[in-house]
Amino acid sequence: MTTAASNPEIGRESSTEKEKWLRAYRQMVRIRLFEEQVNELYTRALMPGLAHLYSGQEAVAVGICEALRRDDYITSTHRGHGHCLAKGASPDRMFAELLGKEAGYCRGKGGSMHIADPATGNLGANAIVGGSVGIATGAAFASKRLKNGRVAICFFGEGALGQGSLYEVMNLAELWKLPVIYVCENNLYNEYTHFSETTAGTILGRALAFGMEAVAIDGQDVRRVHDVAARLVERARAGNGPAFLQADTYRYSGHHVGDINREYYRSRQEEQFWKKERDPIQLHANWLIAQGHADSAALEKMTVEARTEIEGAVKFAVAAPYPSVDHVDEDVYA
Amino acid sequence: MTTAASNPEIGRESSTEKEKWLRAYRQMVRIRLFEEQVNELYTRALMPGLAHLYSGQEAVAVGICEALRRDDYITSTHRGHGHCLAKGASPDRMFAELLGKEAGYCRGKGGSMHIADPATGNLGANAIVGGSVGIATGAAFASKRLKNGRVAICFFGEGALGQGSLYEVMNLAELWKLPVIYVCENNLYNEYTHFSETTAGTILGRALAFGMEAVAIDGQDVRRVHDVAARLVERARAGNGPAFLQADTYRYSGHHVGDINREYYRSRQEEQFWKKERDPIQLHANWLIAQGHADSAALEKMTVEARTEIEGAVKFAVAAPYPSVDHVDEDVYA
Amino acid sequence: MPETATPERELTFAQAVREALAEELRRDECVCIFGEDVAEAGTPFKVLSGLVEEFGSDRVIDTPISEAGFTGIGVGAAMTGLRPVVDIMFGDFLTLTMDQMVNQAAKAHYMSGGHWKVPMVMRTTLGATRRSAAQHSQSLHAWFSHVPGLKVVLPSTPYDAKGLLKTAVRDDNPVVFFEDKMMYKLKGPVPQEDYTIPFGVADVKRAGSDITLVATSSMVQVALGAAVLLEKEGISAEVVDPRTTWPLDEKTIVDSVKKTSRAIVLDEGYGRYGATAEIAAVIAEGAFYDLDAPVKRMGAMHVPIPFSPPLEDVTVPTDEGVVAAAREMCRK
């Protein structure tokens, strides 16, 4: 079920500007539809546990991952479906993982918060806030030592700025000039608390303190994300060291699928504003049409294709068998 | 054996400028002589374990502690004798602690790296690098809640900039406007490694990132340390929030008393330069004489008095009994 | 035994925890709570709902996601006049607090020769079967029980939760308080009046004569369920709940086993090098001449907790598993 679109490397070589931005559109739509189905599975009580949806933040994962090679690394978070899809994983095995099925990326052992996929360089989602900052930095360290030219992207929410280990590894990355990009997705909330209540000073200052290249961008603008990411990635690949990218964005749904009543921490107007005025897919669609890269029919066709793919993936996962109970104590040790 | 000089509060009220700076001199001399005796005890195999000497850094502890009330808090480090004396502890019980005697501040249970003294607000030395940053911040938090006007000073070496928890608590201190001052004593070395190999970016940037008031000063100039500290302490006491103070200084001896051969990590010339050109006691003596606050005979007299005090304290400690073995399981629980 | 007092009313486990904290916040100005999303959100489990409204955001305080940092602040605040209750949302995040808890909180009193005290409570969760996978399902109380200077509490009923938590807040030592997140909705009698439950006093949750089931936290419910099933088979099981793993009431446990001659130790942490090891070793030593069979240990399977429901379910001891083991042991 892996499409060409899900493999950035194949596409990129031959791609024109137009193809590149159409592919970015398709990737964002796939993520949005994927998350809608996750919510659906939760509502229909088909999914065990909870999941944290990425809807609204698509331009960040897509803009960045489209600037990567397939063998570049990413580390992800509890809100990881978007990163995982953008890096090239296929929805069928992702859904299977979300449902705890043997066909899932982790044989059902990981679930939503731990999807990992060596084939696309995905070192794993992580259920510990800030838990993967060391891992991403370590991957960059290995890349540098092994001279394989790989770059590591470390995705995290602005809540992870509270974790001290981030500062420890940023210091090390800058000292050792490691090819790692710290991507802080500021969606304004740490769970149910506005980031201004948890964040003194500035976000970029946290990286500038270590002399690190640091840039803040509009995370709803997939082209801007992509262009800045491409520059920072090539800079890192060339041995010029790490960077920090702050992408301002918004999550449309609750902290997790069960977080329905949100008025006590954020207003409906705020949500509506972002969905209506700042939707990354809509903004990009407008641009594609304005540029003459596509008309709305073409975009609609892409959406329909993506929906077919995603719905097929759900069916696959729902029908897939659970792992045999004998597997429970496999994979503890390599 | 507590002298008036060791209680800053008593002296301060009535003190003239001249008295203040003479007292600062006496305090620095006491610390220097204390450390010489520690080294002596080690060399004579009278002290169990190791100790980390503060010689060379005296102006930092003294300049700051002279700006404090007796009930203000300090937290200290593995290199803590100077802070402890400057805050008002008496040498006899300190030496007793260093020798593991019952008369020591911690009944012999703590040793050099854990001296604590509630009477002078000393929350304790700490053998974990960065281990007390939370404690100092917590003391400031309690002061604010209890409205008792106390300020907390958090002493640490520049090596503690490697510990992530420092950034966690600085963020919190700034968010909550806590009366705490983070004092980074940059003596250039983390054990046997120059700080430039462990520190990316700038030291002050680490605090500025959180929007925190941050100042760098010459840590060998006791008057400068004192004046800046006084301003920051009063600012914190008035409810205007935390601050960060970088004091550039140098440790004269090895990382600990057993670190004799140091050429592989720093040169003799460097050591000589600091001892000859940048000694905080000598610099202050020169100034006192130039100002006409004292002549060399008066300073020499102070030194002799201090030596008498310190030597008496050593004798006391050497003669003092060890704790009874029955005490070993006391004080585990309150 | 306090459980036999007239049950005026029933509360859930979560309500009992909240009531304990509300009463202590009311009683003593120095008590305060901090942690992630403890205020308006009242924690993700809604355990603290309503407290910020009564006590204000000066005393029920949201923090950034800085477990090490705010635990350290708790230690310092406890040393200097407050009685903080620090909230660690999932027990799995305790990993981030170990230095502050073990090198600082646990040792400050001893290292200072008894001068400083750390009257602080760390409230956190344990337990699996919530489909939360390996990083949100651990039961790490054995680590803390290993460390002198800490006390470790594992309530198994709403009644115990309230009484033990009030004791924890009033204790002058650092106390780690583990709540099973699957038990928050469990109901039970909780009296209106102020009461506390002393640490180090095990509670015989059910009397019996053929076998002793020593169980902690969630596993007490499993043991009680098993005891009912065993009764039908003519096996009389005594259920002993230590309530605190440190201090540990060795006497009550050993006396029970001396009476029954058989013991199963149940705990939701990993069995290996875990709480079951300590308790089994205590029994094997203390009841050496009375045991008719080796002490049986049942803890979490020695694997990271898997996400997939059929896998997760087999990692935790169940009533049926306990029944089978007890039946086997009593046959001999």
Place this chain on the structure above:
Amino acid sequence: MPETATPERELTFAQAVREALAEELRRDECVCIFGEDVAEAGTPFKVLSGLVEEFGSDRVIDTPISEAGFTGIGVGAAMTGLRPVVDIMFGDFLTLTMDQMVNQAAKAHYMSGGHWKVPMVMRTTLGATRRSAAQHSQSLHAWFSHVPGLKVVLPSTPYDAKGLLKTAVRDDNPVVFFEDKMMYKLKGPVPQEDYTIPFGVADVKRAGSDITLVATSSMVQVALGAAVLLEKEGISAEVVDPRTTWPLDEKTIVDSVKKTSRAIVLDEGYGRYGATAEIAAVIAEGAFYDLDAPVKRMGAMHVPIPFSPPLEDVTVPTDEGVVAAAREMCRK
């Protein structure tokens, strides 16, 4: 038993560790070492002296004082092609690495369904009586032994140190390797040739028939000393060294006790909820019908390690203490 091979030469424990690392660095380009002051300083214990000179500062790398950070980097580097040996100067600082070791390193393989591997070694120290006080004297190996996904090694001789460390470096799992800092100067035979020692295989350090002393790390030396004294009293003690607490060679331990009918378990960690609990529970279960006396546990006293020498000395088991306990047990 390899110990009986002709001893070509003697090395100290520190030299054996260094030689193991040098050989592995030479054998495999992917092996690298990092930690605080590991390069020119060769660690405060001088264990790594000379390695940076041979292998360069690309492979033997000084870090800032960031235990959590560089442990995390070790995990990531291990997942992506290197075999890092991460140096944690004192075992007490492991508190800072627990999240990376327990939530990341230990679980990455399992959570990814077996896809990612973490071939990383964490070398650290344990042990008291160095007059280093409460924050530089702990023996925290029980915590790691409790966690599925980790392996835990406690060598007790130069020979074992070298062979086990080479195995650790070649293992595809995260391994925590504890060296007793008081043992670095201990000498023993170490052959020139390349050898490894498998994990999970206990070593009978001395054969005997009246009592089994199961001992780890530094306590093996104490047990051997006690065995000599006991021999004079006509008591024949067998000393069994598990060498790895996880995997644990239960069979060798239990078989020994079945033969001797008595056991003392010795470990320098705290006894409560520690390694002695697990091993005693294993023996009490496995040798239930053969034991003539309850298994005796001897670990560190349940107090933070005090600085004062007379106090510190009584917190750790000694030869004489073991002799007294063994004499008492064998009397019955």
